Amino acid sequence: MTIALSVNGRSVSTSADPATPLIDVLRNHLDLRGTRYGCGLEQCGSCMVVIDGKADYACSREVGSVAGRSVTTVEGLTVDGKMHPLQTAFLEEQAGQCGYCLSGILMSAKALLDRNPSPTRADIVTALDGNLCRCGAHPRILRAVEKAAAMIREGAGQ
Amino acid sequence: MSDTLPLSIVNNRRLEKWLRFEADRSLHLGVGKVEIGQGVLIALSQIAAEELDVDVSRVNILSGDTADAPDEGSTSSSQSIEVSGRSVRLVSAELRQRVLTRLAQRLNCSPSDITVEDGAFHLDDQPTGHDYWNFVGPADYEADITGAAQPKAPSSYRVVGQPVPRKDLIAKVSGAAFIHDMVRPDMLHARMLRQPGRGATLVGLDEAAIRRAAKGAFRVVRLGNFVAFVGADETVVQRAAVAAVTHAKWEGARVLTPEHGEAAWFVDQPADDRLVGDAPTTPTGEVVSAVYARPFVAHAAMAPSCGLAEFRDGHMEVWSHTQGVYPLRNSIADILGLPQDRVIVRHAHGAGCYGHNGADDAALDAAVIAQQLPGHCIRVQWRREEEFGYEPVSTAHRTRIAVELDAAGRPVDWTTEVWAGSHVQRPIYGGLFLAQEALPNPPPPAKPGDPPEANGGGGTRNGTPLYDFAAKRIVHHLALKTPVRTSSLRGLGALPNVFAMECFMDELAERAGKDPVAYRLAVLSDPRARYLVENVAARCDWSNRGPVGTGRGLGLAWARYKNKAAYACVAVELDVDEDIRLRRVWCCADAGLVINPDGAKNQLEGGIIHAASMTLKEQVMLDGDGITSLDWASYPIMTFSEVPEISTEIVHAPDLPTLGMGECTFGPTAAAIGNAVAHALGVRIREMPLTRERIAGVLARG
Numbered sequence: 001m002t003i004a005l006s007v008n009g010r011s012v013s014t015s016a017d018p019a020t021p022l023i024d025v026l027r028n029h030l031d032l033r034g035t036r037y038g039c040g041l042e043q044c045g046s047c048m049v050v051i052d053g054k055a056d057y058a059c060s061r062e063v064g065s066v067a068g069r070s071v072t073t074v075e076g077l078t079v080d081g082k083m084h085p086l087q088t089a090f091l092e093e094q095a096g097q098c099g100y101c102l103s104g105i106l107m108s109a110k111a112l113l114d115r116n117p118s119p120t121r122a123d124i125v126t127a128l129d130g131n132l133c134r135c136g137a138h139p140r141i142l143r144a145v146e147k148a149a150a151m152i153r154e155g156a157g158q
Numbered sequence: 159m160s161d162t163l164p165l166s167i168v169n170n171r172r173l174e175k176w177l178r179f180e181a182d183r184s185l186h187l188g189v190g191k192v193e194i195g196q197g198v199l200i201a202l203s204q205i206a207a208e209e210l211d212v213d214v215s216r217v218n219i220l221s222g223d224t225a226d227a228p229d230e231g232s233t234s235s236s237q238s239i240e241v242s243g244r245s246v247r248l249v250s251a252e253l254r255q256r257v258l259t260r261l262a263q264r265l266n267c268s269p270s271d272i273t274v275e276d277g278a279f280h281l282d283d284q285p286t287g288h289d290y291w292n293f294v295g296p297a298d299y300e301a302d303i304t305g306a307a308q309p310k311a312p313s314s315y316r317v318v319g320q321p322v323p324r325k326d327l328i329a330k331v332s333g334a335a336f337i338h339d340m341v342r343p344d345m346l347h348a349r350m351l352r353q354p355g356r357g358a359t360l361v362g363l364d365e366a367a368i369r370r371a372a373k374g375a376f377r378v379v380r381l382g383n384f385v386a387f388v389g390a391d392e393t394v395v396q397r398a399a400v401a402a403v404t405h406a407k408w409e410g411a412r413v414l415t416p417e418h419g420e421a422a423w424f425v426d427q428p429a430d431d432r433l434v435g436d437a438p439t440t441p442t443g444e445v446v447s448a449v450y451a452r453p454f455v456a457h458a459a460m461a462p463s464c465g466l467a468e469f470r471d472g473h474m475e476v477w478s479h480t481q482g483v484y485p486l487r488n489s490i491a492d493i494l495g496l497p498q499d500r501v502i503v504r505h506a507h508g509a510g511c512y513g514h515n516g517a518d519d520a521a522l523d524a525a526v527i528a529q530q531l532p533g534h535c536i537r538v539q540w541r542r543e544e545e546f547g548y549e550p551v552s553t554a555h556r557t558r559i560a561v562e563l564d565a566a567g568r569p570v571d572w573t574t575e576v577w578a579g580s581h582v583q584r585p586i587y588g589g590l591f592l593a594q595e596a597l598p599n600p601p602p603p604a605k606p607g608d609p610p611e612a613n614g615g616g617g618t619r620n621g622t623p624l625y626d627f628a629a630k631r632i633v634h635h636l637a638l639k640t641p642v643r644t645s646s647l648r649g650l651g652a653l654p655n656v657f658a659m660e661c662f663m664d665e666l667a668e669r670a671g672k673d674p675v676a677y678r679l680a681v682l683s684d685p686r687a688r689y690l691v692e693n694v695a696a697r698c699d700w701s702n703r704g705p706v707g708t709g710r711g712l713g714l715a716w717a718r719y720k721n722k723a724a725y726a727c728v729a730v731e732l733d734v735d736e737d738i739r740l741r742r743v744w745c746c747a748d749a750g751l752v753i754n755p756d757g758a759k760n761q762l763e764g765g766i767i768h769a770a771s772m773t774l775k776e777q778v779m780l781d782g783d784g785i786t787s788l789d790w791a792s793y794p795i796m797t798f799s800e801v802p803e804i805s806t807e808i809v810h811a812p813d814l815p816t817l818g819m820g821e822c823t824f825g826p827t828a829a830a831i832g833n834a835v836a837h838a839l840g841v842r843i844r845e846m847p848l849t850r851e852r853i854a855g856v857l858a859r860g
Contacts, residue, residue: 017373017393024393031341034333038460039542043790046460075333087331094323094756097764098195098510099330100460106331128798132790134460135195135510136767137760138801 003067007032008076018064023047025063026073034074034103038132045131048104049073055111055127074103077110085155086110089148090141097135105131109145117153121146163305166190166245170228171302176249177206179290183277184218185210189246190230191238192222193326194481195510196820197757198238200324202246204753208317209250209309211274212290222483222505232482232584234513234646235614236723236818239753243816252307256298261288312751312812319812321756326507337479337506338464342535345466347392348527349399350538351385352548353596354783355412355642356603359383362407371401379530382598386527388536399541411783418641419780421451421556421845424577427637434611434618435631439562439571447560448665450658452846454554454778457647458793461509462545463516467524468535474501474528478521479508485586486518490525493594512768514584514645516540516549519592526593543788548592550645551778551785553579553637555617557658567670568681574621574655575633579640580606581616581650589645608636609650614720619651620825623659624718625681641780649824652719653769656825657846660715661832665842674833675700675714684718686748686809690727691716693746693807698729707840709734713833715826724749724819728766728826730802734838737850738774740802740831747806747822750814761820762806769827771796775847 002013007030016025021040026032026049038046040059047059050072058071077084086106089095096102105128112119112127119127124145133141170176170190178186187206193199199219207214220227230242258269258279265272265281273280278289312318329335353360360383368387369376376389376398385406387398417423466477474496480486480503487503490496508517524538540548555578562571583589583604590604608616615621621632667677675695682688694714695701703712711734716727725748731741745762752758775794779787787793828846836842841856 020393024396027339028392032333033339033341034335036336036461037338037539038462039790041542041789041791044460074331078332083332090331091323091327094197094321094327094760096327096330097197097760098460098508099327100336100509102331103333125798132460132795132797134458134768134795136764136771136796136801138767138796138798139763139804140760142798 003063005066005068006070008072014063016063018062020063021059022061022063022066023058026058032073032075036100036103045104045108046101048107048131050107050111053111053114055108072107072110074106077106084110085151086113086145086148089144089151093140093144093147095137095140095144097137101131101133105133105141109148113149113152117149117156119149164241164245166228166230166241167248167303167305173249173253173299173303175228176246177253179294183291184216185212187217187219187246188227189219189221189242190228190484191233191242192481192505193507194233196238196761197324197754198233199326200322201239201753201757202243204317204320204322205243205246206250208315209247210254210277210290212277214317214322216277224483224487225502225504229484232485234481236719236820236822238818239816240723240818243753247309248305248307249303251309252303252305253298255307257290257294260297261293315812318753319755322754324757335507336461337466337477337508338461338539340466340477340506342466342468344533345535345537346388346390346531347395348386348388348524348536348538349395349541350523350544351399351402351406352544352592353383354408356595356600358408358411360385360406361409363402364405367405368398368401372398379527381526382596384526384593384596386523388527388531414641414780414782414784416779416781419454419554419778421453421554421577424554424556424579424635424637427639429577429635429637432634432636433631434634435622436629438631439629441562441571443570444563445560446563446666446669447558448662448844449556449558450654450661450844451556452554452654452657454551454642454780455647455772455776456546456551456778456793457512457515457549458795459509459511459515459545462540462542463520463549464508464540465521465524465538466535467521467528469528469532472500474525476501476503476521476525477506478503479506479511479517480521481511481514481517485584486521489585489591490522493522493591494525494529513552513647514550514582516545518585519548522591522593526597546788546793547785550583550643552647553581553640553644555651555654557655559658559662561662561666567666569625569627569666571629572623572627573631573633574659576617576621576651576655577635577637578617578651579637579644581608581644581646583607583643583645606636606638614722615651617651619649619655619720620717621651621655622721624684624687624721626683627681642785648768649719649821652717652821652825653772653828656715656717657828657832660717660826660829661842661844664713664833664836686725687716687718689809690725690746690748694727694729694744697805698731698744700729706837709838711834711836711838713830713835713837715829715833717825719818719822724817724822726762726822726826728823728830730827730830730834732831732834732838734835734853736853738835738848738853740770740800743802743804745804745806745823746809747819748809748811749817749819749822751812751816752808753816755808758808758819759806762823763804765821765823766804766827767796767801769824770831773828773831773846773848775849777847
């Protein structure tokens with residue numbers, strides 16, 4: 001039995017047991033290793049991906065539950081070699097220290113900006129509150145998301 | 159700068175270990191300090207690029223590799239820029255001098271006539287046709303490094319002092335970037351069953367039940383009480399390890415109670431007692447004292463530890479997010495009975511590292527398994543509960559301050575008395591790896607130790623006040639045993655000691671009827687410290703600080719990390735009702751010459767948030783056979799909604815030696831929070847973390 005789903009806009013199928021955690025399928029079966037294991041308990045957000053437009057944990061979700069659905073990982077942010085404004089803004093703000101939390105944070109931020117291109121600081125904080133950052137890069141990360149939102153708005157207006 | 163050569167050069171005299179010009183017109187820079195989230199690689203690259211006049215984008219840095227890069231010990235204690243940065247500067251200046259001297263002979267001119275533009279040599283503003291890549295030869299590398307070349311004057315810097323972006327972050331916002339993401343040929347995944355403490359013996363393991371739960375193929379590697387589940391499918395070995403916890407029977411595990419987790423527990427324990435500083439005197443004036451405490455705290459890195467190892471043809475190759483590849487190489491060789499030249503340890507990036515965490519243990523786990531399964535790469539990934547349960551934690555730490563006052567209420571005799579376990583038990587200082595204690599014939603228990611005062615001390619770190627007091631001393635009670643393994647975490651004793659000392663300064667000011675800032679400045683003659691205190695007091699509008707007990711608090715504290723590294727002053731504004739909510743933080747730091755000001759600010763901000771998290775929320779809980787705070791719900795850290803606005807300033811002092819700054823905000827932040835809470839409430843909480851329960855407790859006592 002195979003499970004078919006869309007990952008980063010590409011149709012993929014996996015022969016993994018449906019009970020396999022989505023994170024293991026992404027990392028070990030599809031070789032998309034930017035989705036990070038942090039706790040396996042839906043507490044830290046390191047494994048966050050976007051599923052059908054909503055940020056969600058990949059660590060404990062079984063791959064069988066995403067059959068036929070659309071999953072975006074951090075690798076899906078770069079399209080045709082061009083970085084997403086979020087990635088550009090995070091680099092411009094040097095919004096990270098160790099960077100382990102960043103792919104989860106980028107995916108939470110992407111889900112936010114896709115549904116709300118003009119978030120307030122409070123909207124961003126709420127969207128990221130399920131993501132932990134241990135190094136204390138929070139102020140830069142918040143600035144970077146604001147900057148990416150502005151870049152997206154300006155791009156859309158061109 | 160100091161006349162003595164940095165240890166990094168003394169131990170690595172060969173130039174080619176540090177610098178090589180490669181065929182692709184890049185500059186290879188080898189260093190022993192490693193990236194642990196602090197941005198050190200770009201700063202060291204900037205220093206080399208500056209001295210050699212090569213564009214910084216050409217620098218390819220190799221950090222932490224026993225096969226190629228220099229041995230610079232461990233990446234710790236805010237020493238990377240002070241020591242490695244100074245070394246890279248001297249080495250780069252020396253290579254430049256050797257090359258230009260030889261070229262000047264060829265061109266019949268003086269070396270000072272030659273200018274270097276992105277690695278190309280010019281004479282009288284005309285290209286010479288020579289550059290580093292076509293001119294540098296073996297002759298330039300023959301002699302050992304002397305350290306005698308004169309580096310550039312800071313006034314001529316073009317790259318140092320600029321906010322050059324880090325290269326490593328690009329991968330970290332794009333995909334695979336960490337040791338956890340490495341894929342090697344013939345790789346097998348492994349998970350550990352951990353021995354619940356030294357001396358526990360595995361008396362039963364229901365392998366059939368574990369296999370039923372794992373739903374797939376794996377093998378068990380067992381050596382004494384060392385047990386690993388190894389297989390091609392990571393999901394399967396993860397399931398096996400989770401199931402094994404309930405299907406393993408241990409005897410002889412330690413028995414702990416919650417009291418073991420309190421700093422006060424150390425007071426009655428056998429200890430190595432020492433006096434540092436002035437001899438005790440018989441007080442003639444009033445003596446006041448107070449006791450402060452911090453519990454055990456965890457590194458709590460975002461990623462559980464990971465290690466990779468492969469054993470092929472009698473050679474062991476290991477990848478680790480360790481702080482020190484050479485010390486780890488030496489330990490692995492020793493423990494596995496291999497010659498050192500048959501073990502290579504290479505650094506690979508891990509999650510933010512704030513001291514001696516599980517990295518080295520995971521690397522040894524992998525190497526032990528690899529030795530049993532030659533020809534494979536063994537990838538050990540710790541589980542979250544394993545990270546929280548088994549990483550070395552920072553010891554609980556109790557600080558009592560006793561001060562003799564003069565008639566004006568100013569201290570004349572200051573005693574900092576410390577009860578704590580060891581703050582550093584790295585294997586190179588006699589500490590033990592987890593696997594060592596689980597393998598057959600474990601070595602005797604580690605003897606507790608602490609760094610000497612010359613290296614900043616451990617429990618005594620920052621315990622001597624830098625105020626103008628006539629007599630100062632530390633009484634240190636280093637416990638001979640700790641209930642769980644303890645080792646270094648960002649600042650060692652600095653945070654609990656500065657918390658105690660700078661909070662007590664506020665208590666003394668209040669007693670004397672003085673403003674806390676004015677009280678400090680009256681006994682503080684160091685001009686660099688005075689500048690910071692005055693700067694932060696002005697920026698936080700200290701002179702308009704409201705009355706005590708309104709629920710809104712403003713507190714300030716400062717310290718010079720290790721009494722010899724960077725200075726920092728921090729002010730915190732917060733609100734207290736049931737909980738504490740940080741509103742704004744102001745910080746000013748003086749670290750001498752700053753290599754990368756944006757990276758430095760990132761470190762200041764991160765240190766403030768990390769320290770605030772520790773002060774307000776963090777406590778490792780002990781009970782049963784070990785640590786019971788095994789997830790982020792039971793060990794909460796600061797979240798996005800709890801982080802305050804932070805304003806940082808760095809003193810521009812390019813002509814003063816660089817001072818390590820990764821840890822300088824740690825103590826001042828904790829103490830500023832303590833002082834702000836006391837200002838908000840009108841009562842003082844002297845025990846961390848400053849939780850809702852503690853606030854309710856002091857308010858109930860009135």
